Amino acid sequence: MSKRAHDVLETVDTVVGYTTYVNLIRSLIKDKHIVSTTMKKEIERVEAAIDIALEGKSCAIVSSGDPGIYAMSSLVFEMCKAKDIVIIPPVSAGKMKNEDSGTLLQVEVVPGIPALCSGASLLGAPLSHDFAVISLSDLLTPWELIERRIEAAAEADFVIVLYNPKSKKRNWQLESAQKIILNHRDRNTPVGIVTSAMREEQKVKIFPLGNLHTAPVNMQTTVFIGSSASAQYLDFMVTPRGYSKKYSVVS
Structure with a gap:
């Protein structure tokens, strides 16, 4: 935490x-209204936070990782826009004029x-x-679109980072993604x-990519699928930037 x-x-x-994330920081916020x-x-969470903020109280919405990556910040902006709430960044708070009207946050x-x-x-x-970076959750995104993104990323030889690879109810998406990527990558990737x-x-x-379907993964797992240049060195995974092709890396 920063x-x-x-x-x-x-x-x-x-x-x-989200209850799971709140519990992770419970010791830091034990004296707060939660x-x-x-x-x-x-x-419902964002609605509650907006209502609290409009009452003049300060409120934090917590997310796992970064709030702008598969998290809650976009929904805050979407809902404020739908409610015609004018959003101002902290640096602008002192610049508001008395004649400024409307609902502000x-x-x-x-x-x-x-x-x-x-x-x-x-790693x-x-x-x-x-x-x-692709999320395998099809709760908000159609699986057909996710498949197209996986195919495009695999064909373009990107390293592919998969979020939300598997849950109790979504237990087939990772193996489906594996099959798509194997059409473009070696099984030992x-x-x-x-x-x-x-x-x-x-x-x-x-x-190895060929054994990905046997890997123990859940909703707290992030999957890093190497490109054709990626390699394993000891217990580490490395994707070269390309320095060795232009310079001597051994003196």
Whole structure:
């Protein structure tokens, strides 16, 4: 957690979030008013946060990783737009004039460390060249569109980072993605599997692409599928930037 995120949690009146994420920071917010909901209640959470903020109280919506990557910040902006709420960034708060009217909210998106960054650091250097990030959750995106994105990324030889690879109800999407990518990659292409990065239950493994369907994954897992240039070195996964093709890396 960044210092800014820590400072925000210390100063706000209310913290709103998915119950699982709220529980992860419970020790930091034990004296706060907390609004937590279960999965698929995102709109209700944002609605509650907006209502609290419009009452003149400070409120933080917590997300896992970075709030702008598969998280809640976009929904905040969408709902404020739908409600005709004028959003101002913190740096503009002191510039408002007395004649400014309408419903105003000061909104700050506090950056975090996304799973693709924390997971990559544990694997070594899998994202040192071009990569694509795709979520396998078809709850909000049609699977046909997800398939097209996987196909395009695989054909273009991107390193592919997969979010939301498997849940109890969505247990076939990862193997389907594996089959698509195998049409463009060698079966021995390294695949990094990182679960619960930087948490007590953290697990890091490297599998060959051909065995990806046997890897233990869940909703806390991020999958890193190497490009044709990616390789495993000892217990690490590395995608070269290309320096060795232009310079001598051995003196």
